[in-house]
Amino acid sequence: MSRRKPSLHKPASLRMRSQPANATFGGVALGLTAAMLVPLAAQAQSGESVMPAIKVEGKKIDPNPNAEVGVPYKAKTSGDVRHTRPLAETPQVITVITRDALDDSGQTQMTSILDSVPGITLGTGENGNAFGDRYIIRGQEARSDVFVDGLRDPGMTTRESFAIEQLEISKGPNSSFAGRGTAGGAINAITKQATLDYDFTRINTGFGSDDYMRITVDSNRVVTDDIAVRVNALWGEEDVPDRSPANRSRKGLALSGLYEISRDLSVTLDYYGLRAKDKPDLGSYMVGAGTRSRPAANTPVYTQAQDFIKSDVDTLTARVKWDIAPDTHLTSSTRYGETSNGYVTTGAVYRGTAVASDGSTYTPVQLDNHQGWQEVKYFAHQTNLRHDTVLAGMKHELIGSVEYTDHKVDKGNYSLGYTGATNCTLRNATTGATSGGYCIYDPSGNTVNGLNTLMGRTITKGAQTNAWHIRTLAASVMDTVDLTDRWTAFGGLRLDHFRWSLDVLNSGTNNGSYKYSDTLVNAHGGLTYKLTPKGIVYASVASAADINGGEADAGTNSGYGGVIISNGSVAGAKPEKSLNYELGTKWNLLDDKLLATAAVFETTKRDVMEGNGYATVGSFNSGKNRVKGVEFNVVGNVTDDLTASVGGVWMKSKVLESATATNVGRPLSNFADKSAFAQLKYRFVPDFSAGSTVRYESARCAGQPDTAAGYVLATGECSWLVPAYHVVDFFGSYRVNKNMDIRVNVLNAFNKDFYLAAYRSGSYVYKGDARAVRVTLSYEL
Template identity: 45%
Template sequence: DLRTILDGQPGITLGTGENGNAFGDRYVIRGHEARSDVFVDGLRDPGMTIRESFAVEQVEISKGPSASFAGRGTTGGAVNSATKRASTEYDFAKGSIGIGTDWHHRVTADINQVIDYDTALRVNLLKSGENVPDRDPADRNRAGAAISLSHQVTDQLEIVADVYHFRGEDSPDLGTYIDGDTGKPVKDIPSYVQDEDFLKSETSTATLRVGYEFSPTSSIVNLTRYGITENGYVATGARGTTAYPTLDDATNDTNGFETASLSTHQGWQDVDYFANQFNFLTTKELGETVHDIVIGVEYTDQTVINGVYSYTSEGASNCFTSGRRGVGEGYCWSDENGNTATDLNTLIQRDIAQGDKDSDWNVETLALYFMDTVELSDNWTAFGGVRYDYYDYSTFANYDPDGRSGPLESEWTEFADDGGYWNGHIGASYRFMDNANVYATFSTATNLNGGESDVGTSCGYGGICVDASDPQLGDPEKTQSIEVGTKWQLNDGKLLATAALFRITKNDVMESPSGDSYSTLGSLNTGKNRVEGIELGLTGNITDKISMSAGIAVMDAEVLESINEEDEGKTLANFADTSASLHVKYQATPQWAIGGTATYEDERFVGQPDT
């Protein structure tokens, strides 16, 4: 799936799993949240879904603020999947079968059929499943189909219609937990997945692409998409605690033992969205310079409804723990002797029903953009672009006026905002050798208060922040990036070496000074942080038989300003300062190849985004 692909890229950290972010894909690019900055064929793919690769031709990653291309958010970058489209060039049928330990099996098919000179049909299919290694009964199951129909109406007019359907259904394992004394993950904890746990994600989209070529140098492309996604999960988490074998022991604080108590993570999400993007592309010679111009307009209407599951626990408790509400019965994975609980995977025995929604997130956006790449000379190229986004934002959410969000004993409130903002990029490259250049670029991005669609009024997680003294949503967060770098073509153009030095500064950051990540109350536009670093890459063919992709990113983050002065000077949470990857393949014969992957990430700190 997409998260596995991105996990092997330097400068990107996964934020999914380990007793948090139980469903969907979450990426942190160059130190900044990018879970809402995922695109398919250039159109934003909203919601927290499982994203597969069986219908993907290639994955494109932009690093650094990318709002002139992608719109709101995109503080650290954006991820775009270019899908497989039907082609009238030739017929083919390809398949793959993967078999492994722990019942791993994966079957895919990719069939392109030319119907006639002007029409082609392409079908991609997926069926896969596996037990999570050494974590039985945790498992993962995937099934999907993508159909693309292409028709050349005239020599100038082409229409491509795509439909996509995917279903993922897992028994999720949320992994280990942090030892409160050492601050490190606890090792060798058994799988505590409950039999009733589930994680489901179902996606259906339909896309119509119309392209018209006025001339060899000018064309228009229009993309229209409608999509729906249904996500839901009930998963078991583990939290380190001191437990007691009896109520009397807990009351008198005697015979306590260190273990982990089991908790419930749950939620559902329904996504409904429409998008239309119109692009005019042309290459023009103006004076003595050649311009590659893109002029576009984009309209999107996105709705994300989040809710909760209601459940009762029918299983008998096996320990007593102290919590916010005092001493109570609980479920622990071990007893006082460190022995794994009997029938660990059937301890809780939840009776589950879908409950009420707790947030209704909506945003309509109309964007206009212009981009130009200019060949100034044989050696100099300049590029730039501007984008204006007008947004109408509205979220209905349950929240407690005292600051804590939640569906119970709360008020249904509308948080609304509208307005517009500009973003852009500008830069130049200089080719000082036939096979090498240097470049410099400046770019910006803007993120709305409450722009993360999956967290409602949880200010600390990127949801809506409200200052108790100011009922407004405040100004958007603003980001600027400066990057300089160089690119070299080696080995007769078969190998590309890159180096980039960058600095990303985020201003007007929303903060949650109480430290309560679920609180709605925060401070508006009081924070500022910076991530700077260097990234090196080497990709391509070393010899006729050896190909590789290697990279390393070394970054340094710092909180520059904060409502909590003691946070200033500290690093940011949720990403690794240093990450590296190496992918190598040896093509021994035309029919046989062997390859391998190695990745590295140094330590990262848990915590809320932007803290």
């Protein structure tokens, strides 16, 4: 490893720190103790030149500029430059998952990582009415509220973590930072960037059960004093644990090039590419009803040979950082991206009547289809100008931002043919007519032979059905001001003016062109009081707004965020508005090595645009709901040997108003009242550490997003209940030598059956991964 001389404008985690003991440079502890320094001074007075022994303790250098030095699970600052204060002083709950925490957990898929975050549940993504991974934050739809380095990532793809430095989840309405949407919060991935500070190459090679293989490379090279490049690469294959022939494939490349034009001006160019292809396993299906409903046990893998979920992602990003003056700084980001997403998957549904060969009838488990494709092109530019000044004797950190985005989505379906012979005869309960079908079990309940090739599909990409387009011009201003030595205020205001259009093509009576424009105004305010130098209490209020037709993948499906049409044109719906009140406290403890956060919150969403089943025409601005709860988090080093990340959320949701009277008083769908997570790591000896993660989610009802859970009216029970679960993982790592580490992860160590989400009809239920064992060798050149 080579290192250039330290620079004062480099990240604090990489600079020499002036400390009397245990000084660090680049993450290496020098270990000078007071006992060493006293004889050293005496020897200096006597003219002796004998030096005491210096203990050097090697530690992995962390290239993350937002890291807390020497605390692997704790971030000190946000990667979003608009958060001008450390996380411990920011009046909002922001959960940060560092690279070290990600590595120790053994999780690589974004769905698994975010499912561990208290307050986040998963929805049925690719196979419901949404493409890509789908997240729900504090009960509110967030599938379009994913950002990369502060810019919205609208591709709605299968997402990976190999190029992520840290992952930030802002809780609560966030439109003053993020723009439209963000009613429950936002997810911001901070990516790995080239650095001029030192060279390194890290190679991780993983293997394990279920034919798991994963290789990643992270290499940074200082080409000249002014130019650095960083390469991150990924190749991975695995069978879904205990669910073969279902499998996953990932190939990725992230390139970052930094050119430091001067000490005050630098330019970074990035490329990110991902090729993700799965043969998906939809897990199970619902049986029973109400609180007696449950995912069917021991369901065979009914994935068909032709099934796939595929995401291709290509993005280019240019960043400029310019220190115009000591107190004035400009950051600018420009991105162009294209993604291509498609899926053909098989669900199972437990309903209807089938006729056996002897004429008897039985209730079959039938196979059905979920499919679609979309192609996304987007352009985004954001410029932030920060100016620190003193006005009226008070310190101000002023930030002005402008942002422009142009986002286009073309959407269509696949044409499916079948070469496989039907294996059951289905009877229509109303008409009595019969037709051939595909069933998982025979009349005796035995799994049919050749289940995975039963349908024999032929797949052809069909014509485009929707062309969705939105252009947005936004401006915002924010200020953080120290009112006194103890009181600090934050305020932000953002305006988003958008032009929206949708062309519906080749879809029968729904053909048409729809367009409209509007301006959204959102604000965010916070007040903190410093109880001690290390502890604050805060109060904040923030708003969010979403628009009619804001979900690009939903078209005219009003039940999933698609546009509501009235009298042949876009309905005159007002924007949905969310307002969040939060009271909290944050404490930087144990010499800033442990951050404890606790908050109570209440979010009310009004003027909700409710869907009318799957119909184009829905009810607009007729709904209102509320989520309130308590959240706590503790992250950092409890002792020199014990590292922890622990959090929990207790929430309640309630529909306050609805066009459907029976919805009032019910909880939201896809909403877990309680969720918790703990990741603990203990260093037994300098070279060996071991730990465990535990995650818990309470039961939740399936249903449409942002609306009441479906109920069986006769019993007052939810129609499809996803049961509560808790899952335990174990991990351990051993440093073989200064260049090599080995880590073992045992995921779902007790091989527990658990389920993540259910489709609103119960026709499939996502099954969590069974036990998996993974071994990772890390080598640093």
